[in-house]
Amino acid sequence: xxxxxxxxxxxxxxxxxxxxxxxxxxxxxxxxxxxxxxxxxxxxxxxxxxxxxxxxxxxxxxxxxxxxxxxxxxxxxxxxxxxxxxxxxxxxxxxxxxxxxxxxxxxxxxxxxxxxxxxxxxxxxxxxxxxxxxxxxxxxxxxxxxxxxxxxxxxxxxxxxxxxxxxxxxxxxxxxxxxxxxxxxxxxxxxxxxxxxxxxxxxxxxxxxxxxxxxxxxxxxxxxxxxxxxxxxxxxxxxxxxxxxxxxxxxxxxxxxxxxxxxxxxxxxxxxxxxxxxxxxxxxxxxxxxxxxxxxxxxxxxxxxxxxxxxxxxxxxxxxxxxxxxxxxxxxxxxxxxxxxxxxxxxxxxxxxxxxxxxxxxxxxxxxxxxxxxxxxxxxxxxxxxxxxxxxxxxxxxxxxxxxxxxxxxxxxxxxxxxxxxxxxxxxxxxxxxxxxxxxxxxxxxxxxxxxxxxxxxxxxxxxxxxxxxxxxxxxxxxxxxxxxxxxxxxxxxxxxxxxxxxxxxxxxxxxxxxxxxxxxxxxxxxxxxxxxxxxxxxxxxxxxxxxxxxxxxxxxxxxxxxxxxxxxxxxxxxxxxxxxxxxxxxxxxxxxxxxxxxxxxxxxxxxxxxxxxxxxxxxxxxxxxxxxxxxxxxxxxxxxxxxxxxxxxxxxxxxxxxxxxxxxxxxxxxxxxxxxxxxxxxxxxxx
Numbered sequence: 001x002x003x004x005x006x007x008x009x010x011x012x013x014x015x016x017x018x019x020x021x022x023x024x025x026x027x028x029x030x031x032x033x034x035x036x037x038x039x040x041x042x043x044x045x046x047x048x049x050x051x052x053x054x055x056x057x058x059x060x061x062x063x064x065x066x067x068x069x070x071x072x073x074x075x076x077x078x079x080x081x082x083x084x085x086x087x088x089x090x091x092x093x094x095x096x097x098x099x100x101x102x103x104x105x106x107x108x109x110x111x112x113x114x115x116x117x118x119x120x121x122x123x124x125x126x127x128x129x130x131x132x133x134x135x136x137x138x139x140x141x142x143x144x145x146x147x148x149x150x151x152x153x154x155x156x157x158x159x160x161x162x163x164x165x166x167x168x169x170x171x172x173x174x175x176x177x178x179x180x181x182x183x184x185x186x187x188x189x190x191x192x193x194x195x196x197x198x199x200x201x202x203x204x205x206x207x208x209x210x211x212x213x214x215x216x217x218x219x220x221x222x223x224x225x226x227x228x229x230x231x232x233x234x235x236x237x238x239x240x241x242x243x244x245x246x247x248x249x250x251x252x253x254x255x256x257x258x259x260x261x262x263x264x265x266x267x268x269x270x271x272x273x274x275x276x277x278x279x280x281x282x283x284x285x286x287x288x289x290x291x292x293x294x295x296x297x298x299x300x301x302x303x304x305x306x307x308x309x310x311x312x313x314x315x316x317x318x319x320x321x322x323x324x325x326x327x328x329x330x331x332x333x334x335x336x337x338x339x340x341x342x343x344x345x346x347x348x349x350x351x352x353x354x355x356x357x358x359x360x361x362x363x364x365x366x367x368x369x370x371x372x373x374x375x376x377x378x379x380x381x382x383x384x385x386x387x388x389x390x391x392x393x394x395x396x397x398x399x400x401x402x403x404x405x406x407x408x409x410x411x412x413x414x415x416x417x418x419x420x421x422x423x424x425x426x427x428x429x430x431x432x433x434x435x436x437x438x439x440x441x442x443x444x445x446x447x448x449x450x451x452x453x454x455x456x457x458x459x460x461x462x463x464x465x466x467x468x469x470x471x472x473x474x475x476x477x478x479x480x481x482x483x484x485x486x487x488x489x490x491x492x493x494x495x496x497x498x499x500x501x502x503x504x505x506x507x508x509x510x511x512x513x514x515x516x517x518x519x520x521x522x523x524x525x526x527x528x529x530x531x532x533x534x535x536x537x538x539x540x541x542x543x544x545x546x547x548x549x550x551x552x553x554x555x556x557x558x559x560x561x562x563x564x565x566x567x568x569x570x571x572x573x574x575x576x577x578x579x580x581x582x583x584x585x586x587x588x589x590x591x592x593x594x595x596x597x598x599x600x601x602x603x604x605x606x607x608x609x610x611x612x613x614x615x616x617x618x619x620x621x622x623x624x625x626x627x628x629x630x631x632x633x634x635x636x637x638x639x640x641x642x643x644x645x646x647x648x649x650x651x652x653x654x655x656x657x658x659x660x661x662x663x664x665x666x667x668x669x670x671x672x673x674x675x676x677x678x679x680x681x682x683x684x685x686x687x688x
Contacts, residue, residue, distance in 0.1 A: 002121055003111065004062075006078040008132075013041035016074060023109055028102035041075055050122060055079060056098055058090030059107055062122060066129040068136050076129050080110045081121070087112055144281070165303075167198050169296045173289055174200040174270075179282050182248065183270035185258075185293075186212070186219060190429050194223060194267060206246045217242045222255030223267050228290060229255050230283055233276040251276045254283070256290035258297055268293050330355070330363065332450040336423075337367045340443045344436055346425045348406075350374070352381040353413060353421025353451065362386050368426070377403055377424075385422055394419070398437040400430055411440045415448030423447055442477075471514065481517060484568045489513050491589075492564035498588050498656050509557050512536055513565060535561060550579040584653065591654030622681075623665050631658045636675060 007019035015034060033055075040053060040063070051063040061079025068074060082090055091107055098104075113121065166185060174183045182201035189195040192214040199207040215224045217239045222229045232252045234240055243250050253271035257264055268290055272278075278286075337349045348368030355363055364378045380403060385394055398411040407427045413420040423444045427436065471482070489510050496506045512535045515523055520540075523533055538558035542549065543566075549559055563585045567574045575586060624632065627648075634644045641655045648655075659671075668674045 002078065002124060004078045004081065004121070006076065006125075009037055009041055009075050009077055011041065011073055011075075013038035026102040026105070028100060029106060032100050032103060037077060041077075050126060052118070052122070056103065057093055058082060058086055059094070059103075059110060062125050064122075064125055064129050066133050068133065068140070076125060076132070078125055080106055081118070082107075082110050082112045083118075084112045084114045165300045166293075166297055169293060170198050170200050173293075177285070177289070179272055179275060179278065179285075180270045181273045182250075183268075185266055185268050187266040188264065191431060194219070197266075201248070207243075207248070210242075210246075212242060218253055219255060219267055219269055222269070223257055223264065226257050226259075226264065228257075228287055230278065230286075231255075232278060235276070249273055252278055254278075254286045256286070256293070258290075258294050260294070260298055260301065265297065330365065333365055333447055334367075336443055336447055336450070337365060340423070340425050340440070341367055343439055343443070344409075344425050344427070346427065348373075348426040349424065350377065350381075351413070351421055351423045351447065352378060352385070353447075354386075355451070373404060373406075377408075381422055381424070394422075398440050400427070400432065402430070409436065409440055411437075411444045413444050413447045413451065415445075415452035418448075418452070420448055420451045470518070484565070485513050485516075488561075488565040488568045491567065492560055494657070495560060495564065495585060495588055497660055498591075498653055505557070508532065508535065509560055509564075512539070512557065512561055516540075516561065516565065531557075534558075539565075546573070546577060549577055549582055556581075587651050588653045588657070591651055591657050624662065628658050628662050628665075631655060632662055632674070632678070635659075635662075635671060636678060 003022050005019055005021040005025075007015060008017045010016050019030070019033070036055065040055075048065060050065070053061055053063050055061045059080050059082065061077060061081075064076045064078075065073055066076065087107070087110070091104070094104065094107055170183050170185060174180055177183075182199065184196055184199035184207060186194040186196045189211065194212055194214070196207045196210045201207075212220050214220050218231055218234075219242065221239075230253075231237075234253060235249065235251050240250055250271040251273060252275050253269065256268045258266045258268055270286070333351050333353070337351060340346065341349045346368075348366070350364065350366035350369060352362060352364045354361065362382055364374075364381075366374050366378075369377070394412055398409050401408045401410050401424075407430055408424045409427050409432055410422055410424045413423055423440065425440060492509050492513065493506055496509065508531065512532050515527060515532065516536055516539055520533075520537065523536060527533070535555055535557045538554050539561045542554065542558060542562040546562075546566075548554065549562070559581055563574060563582060567585075567589070574582065577583075630648060631644055634647060639647065641652060641659070645652045645655045663669065663671075663674060666674050666677055668677055
């Protein structure tokens with residue numbers, strides 16, 4: 001287009017693209033051009049406008065600067081040409097002054113431009129620079145996009161790694177994201193105080209353990225605002241002092257609060273030491289990484305929770321095992337001290353107690369305490385709680401006590417309203433979480449049972465104590481499972497009533513449901529009832545072989561336990577069963593749903609009087625629902641359960657459920673008594 005050579009060089013004059021010539025050029029001339037540009041360009045790069053430069057006297061070239069998206073300046077160079085009418089003069093002068101004869105062909109081939117032609121070529125080349133910049137920007141954006149997509153895919157794939165956790169995720173992000181020189185995560189350590197738990201900046205982790213207050217500096221302000229924030233060009237901002245104390249000089253910073261279940265859990269933050277500003281796509285990338293981090297934090301929290309629950313179940317089984325195998329109260333207390341430190345992540349624990357509640361002798365056991373602390377703290381506990389006999393607990397909830405710059409959480413050891421001593425566990429803050437207090441209460445209750453058992457040596461009530469103790473432990477350790485058990489027991493009770501099974505049958509099922517998730521060895525040791533053991537054993541068999549529900553060798557109790565509990569945790573698995581009992585159970589559940597919709601006394605009966613055969617005053621006096629009244633009315637007319645079901649288009653089992661409720665509300669035991677009582681109340685059915 002120009003009949004000129006053209007090429008792009010960087011700020012040092014080095015070729016960034018090959019040179020393109022419209023004619024053949026000798027190697028010597030090309031080398032000379034490249035060397036000469038390394039002298040010319042560094043001296044010209046401070047100019048922002050286009051230049052027309054004498055490469056050698058009279059032989060001219062264009063030098064046009066332009067910038068690319070990644071903030072570097074390049075130069076388009078193009079030539080050679082002569083002023084109109086100067087070729088002969090330039091040749092003569094070059095022959096006298098230029099030693100390299102390889103340049104002479106370039107002078108001979110150079111065209112002469114008028115002023116107008118020279119300016120026209122310049123505009124053409126400047127337009128070409130604009131086009132190059134646009135193309136280059138588009139290519140750069142495409143490459144950046146592809147790079148970011150690869151990075152994001154790698155990061156998302158990282159989440160599927162079973163070994164992934166918060167620390168490894170932050171390490172991955174810091175290494176993969178060029179724009180971030182450091183990244184960290186701070187967690188809430190106490191009220192309005194946050195502590196940096198993770199920090200990555202190459203090999204530097206000096207920030208770990210540093211604290212900041214809510215509202216303090218950049219990090220504290222982000223936590224107070226509770227939203228994603230970006231700060232740029234902050235080198236001189238006084239709020240960077242939090243980082244400068246450790247030799248870190250951030251130029252830009254992002255902060256993202258991490259929330260789970262509606263609560264602020266911590267702050268993800270990161271920044272650059274070199275970039276004073278961030279492009280929009282980087283800001284969006286940081287928001288994306290923040291969302292992923294929230295996911296990995298949730299996954300990590302769930303893993304820790306599951307592991308904690310496993311530890312709790314293991315600990316509970318250990319407690320039960322030791323309770324069953326020894327009546328040595330002091331030995332049991334030693335075990336519980338170890339368990340309390342483990343469960344509450346405490347560095348030390350102790351118990352001061354009387355082996356016998358009527359004894360004046362005080363005993364003391366401890367773990368993790370040095371001799372000096374042990375001695376003085378023992379005396380302090382004795383003076384506060386044992387200077388006179390106690391017949392009741394000195395306080396009713398865990399209390400925090402400070403002694404020698406150490407916080408202790410204290411709670412009395414009680415059993416059957418008798419005060420035995422104090423269990424104390426060292427804590428790292430004056431305001432421990434509620435869960436720690438609940439854990440201490442549970443452990444103290446265990447200690448109380450241990451001392452009471454050791455004191456009386458009796459096993460008469462041990463099974464009863466174990467049963468209620470198990471419920472208490474489950475209430476603390478696994479309230480979700482306890483909730484499922486309660487719902488299952490309620491369903492089982494109603495189903496047993498619909499089958500006219502007696503109260504003893506129902507009680508055995510209720511008792512067994514409470515024990516179904518205990519280890520079989522634990523059940524055999526603590527609950528010697530052979531029937532209960534058999535019911536639970538066959539329940540576990542049905543879990544593995546649900547299609548054997550039709551087998552007669554399996555006790556009916558085990559089948560009902562299986563149906564009730566399995567329906568509570570996985571309803572669909574029960575609906576897929578085809579045996580007769582399971583189908584009856586499904587029909588029973590459908591009846592419960594119908595009953596639930598209809599059991600609103602008075603509301604559906606308003607507006608109906610004697611003419612509608614639903615007397616409002618009568619319904620209120622016996623607290624019957626409209627549907628229960630309809631069932632009762634048909635009973636008074638002599639209809640059987642099957643006839644009532646057909647008449648009202650409901651199931652036979654639903655009719656039985658309604659009849660059970662009617663008899664209970666009337667305070668009678670059979671139909672004959674119900675009919676007699678209704679007639680005594682002055683109500684007589686109208687004939688169809």
